[in-house]
Amino acid sequence: MSKREGARNLQSKLRPIINYSLTDQVETKLLELFKKEDLRNGDAIPKENELCEAMGVSRTVIREALTRLKTIGLIESKKNKGMILTEPDLLIGLDKLLQPKILSEETLQDMFEMRLVLEMGIAELLFARIKPADIADLKAILKTEKDYPALFEMDFEARFHGRIYEIARNNTLVRFQSMLLPIFKYVHDKGLKLKDEELPKNYVTHALIVKAIETGNAEKYRDAMKRHLKIHFDKTIKMRKLLE
Amino acid sequence: MSKREGARNLQSKLRPIINYSLTDQVETKLLELFKKEDLRNGDAIPKENELCEAMGVSRTVIREALTRLKTIGLIESKKNKGMILTEPDLLIGLDKLLQPKILSEETLQDMFEMRLVLEMGIAELLFARIKPADIADLKAILKTEKDYPALFEMDFEARFHGRIYEIARNNTLVRFQSMLLPIFKYVHDKGLKLKDEELPKNYVTHALIVKAIETGNAEKYRDAMKRHLKIHFDKTIKMRKLLE
DNA sequence: ATTATGTATTATGTATTACATATTATATTT
DNA sequence: AAATATAATATGTAATACATAATACATAAT
Structure with missing residues (x-):
């Protein structure tokens, strides 16, 4: 059994650890939240600071997750108003x-x-x-x-x-x-x-x-x-x- | 002419100011850079700090722009290695x-x-x-x-x-x-x-x-x-x- | 000399704090 | 009552510091 094969054999027993970053987790949680609360198009979502507190992570992480959702067109942010869910454009990006x-x-x-x-x-x-x-x-x-x-x-x-x-x-x-x-x-x-x-x-x-x-x-x-x-x-x- | 109509009339003469955020500008500049340098799939792109210095903005802004590009699958980041251009998945998101x-x-x-x-x-x-x-x-x-x-x-x-x-x-x-x-x-x-x-x-x-x-x-x-x-x-x- | 282990370096990931700015609501002035 | 000034609010931007994973290099053990 070659070295490589040995590693693969071990891998099959141990399974590699997948490390979801905080941002990944927050993104998932946000999507879950929208679903759970049955939020619709145009509905407001919690403020960044509220999300920080609720999830116990820094605003940096929250904002990165939000940036992702903005990028796919799922939410929109207005400078003081907060953020709302938007009808995403499927062809965006x-x-x-x-x-x-x-x-x-x-x-x-x-x-x-x-x-x-x-x-x-x-x-x-x-x-x-x-x-x-x-x-x-x-x-x-x-x-x-x-x-x-x-x-x-x-x-x-x-x-x-x-x-x-x-x-x-x-x-x-x-x-x-x-x-x-x-x-x-x-x-x-x-x-x-x-x-x-x-x-x-x-x-x-x-x-x-x-x-x-x-x-x-x-x-x-x-x-x-x-x-x-x-x-x-x-x-x-x-x-x-x-x-x- | 109603107040609203009046505003619209004025608007047609003045055209609203579109305010591109720093992040918007950085994103555009990055895309231009990739094009100009003819970067291909798998090629490395500059480090975050280099980009900060070159464009004279904070790492916050750089990272937000990069997050967008990561979200559409255009680049990938590895914890110490830096970032590379990737073949984007058209169906991503x-x-x-x-x-x-x-x-x-x-x-x-x-x-x-x-x-x-x-x-x-x-x-x-x-x-x-x-x-x-x-x-x-x-x-x-x-x-x-x-x-x-x-x-x-x-x-x-x-x-x-x-x-x-x-x-x-x-x-x-x-x-x-x-x-x-x-x-x-x-x-x-x-x-x-x-x-x-x-x-x-x-x-x-x-x-x-x-x-x-x-x-x-x-x-x-x-x-x-x-x-x-x-x-x-x-x-x-x-x-x-x-x-x- | 080769292998395994320890160490330093590097670049991204995360946290914290502070301030800028645009919008809304409220208060004030005329 | 209408126009204007003010305060409060939430996102946008900046700066700094530290955590962490991957790599390269150095070191020790056999």
């Missing part, structure tokens, strides 16, 4: 993290695919909620793209596809996809570049997608969208095989 | 936020729909990556569900649908959907309860979905899934109309 340099290849690929999944999956909600005025809007957007040459022009993509989610009336998705797009572009650009002549012959433009929306149904929309995104699908499938 | 009580009806609905969208949109990736062994796995899961009576049995749903995402080989989605499911269940349960006899006649079970996967293609899968999720689609469309 995401904008700071969704940057190519700090994410692994793996995660970037995951996000790339997530956008593809969303574009395809939105169809049902889109058709359930679309109104005539929305189609007019989409057509207006098309006009501004008249000489739409490039395969992936950020601004165009953001506006057009963003509008799709707006029509589907899901605000979280609207915001999420707008955060996703820069990542998508990055992964796209980094991947194997296609020469112009390699562009798929039957490339589906936004205009064709609008047509599918106007005259078709969920399946037709998806068929158009799938072809619009074809090279991206091809690319991610190729990439994922390389990562394996 | 989400588990603390994805709780019915602290989210608005609107956001809950958004999340409910997001799951529906993902289940439908995953089809392409699923079929691009599925292997024979995966189908066997799915069938094994079916066996454990043999007397699958309920419309939405958390554990079954989590295992079956989770496996779908695993097959699609997107780890972030796997984890995301597992966090999403409790929310989904909550929204589902809260909504109008269906009596047994109201259950759709042609309710599609997991078994039928597996069949669609085994013998079909993306469209067939989606058709099955759409019918499997039909009452949920119906419900969310009804709900959203109520919210308008």
Whole structure:
């Protein structure tokens, strides 16, 4: 039995000690408190000094735990008023993290695919909620793209596809996809570049997608969208095989 | 013009002063530093005291800014070693936020729909990556569900649908959907309860979905899934109309 | 010479105290 | 009664000191 194996064997008998810091404990206690007291959105929470006394720790620790909760958007503090529970923004912090340099290849690929999944999956909600005025809007957007040459022009993509989610009336998705797009572009650009002549012959433009929306149904929309995104699908499938 | 309107009018001319706290500024500066220095995953960042001196603020402020970055998973600190940049977990903090009580009806609905969208949109990736062994796995899961009576049995749903995402080989989605499911269940349960006899006649079970996967293609899968999720689609469309 | 143990150093974690500052409520002035 | 000054309050910031865990280095034992 090697030294390392010996250590592991010992570990299985003793189990390593996990040392939760005071801040960790306070954070947990605070979350428990909110739950126990059934505090809602907008309700005030105890003052820092009250928390110090109640938990028997320094204000430093209390404040660090509170800072964490503020960071995830669970509470808000006003200079004299104290602190209140807030409706947290699920996408908070995401904008700071969704940057190519700090994410692994793996995660970037995951996000790339997530956008593809969303574009395809939105169809049902889109058709359930679309109104005539929305189609007019989409057509207006098309006009501004008249000489739409490039395969992936950020601004165009953001506006057009963003509008799709707006029509589907899901605000979280609207915001999420707008955060996703820069990542998508990055992964796209980094991947194997296609020469112009390699562009798929039957490339589906936004205009064709609008047509599918106007005259078709969920399946037709998806068929158009799938072809619009074809090279991206091809690319991610190729990439994922390389990562394996 | 009311007093309030007057104030608003004045505001449009003057624009309120936004007062970034020291911590805010330090946080921004830190992020800039990481970018400027092109720091990567695992790289060490300056010591707290060095940062204090460099920026001319107290360690209190530095530490509060650092706590924020730790909270979103951007850096990690070791007791004597100092701090390093880490690959942030995009889903960090989400588990603390994805709780019915602290989210608005609107956001809950958004999340409910997001799951529906993902289940439908995953089809392409699923079929691009599925292997024979995966189908066997799915069938094994079916066996454990043999007397699958309920419309939405958390554990079954989590295992079956989770496996779908695993097959699609997107780890972030796997984890995301597992966090999403409790929310989904909550929204589902809260909504109008269906009596047994109201259950759709042609309710599609997991078994039928597996069949669609085994013998079909993306469209067939989606058709099955759409019918499997039909009452949920119906419900969310009804709900959203109520919210308008 | 090698291994185990003791020691010093280092950087983060926690505690304490003090003061600054913005907001609210109260008191005062006109 | 309305405008203004004042006090009280709770968070934001600063400074200092010490605790503690991890590492490197020195030392002693075999």
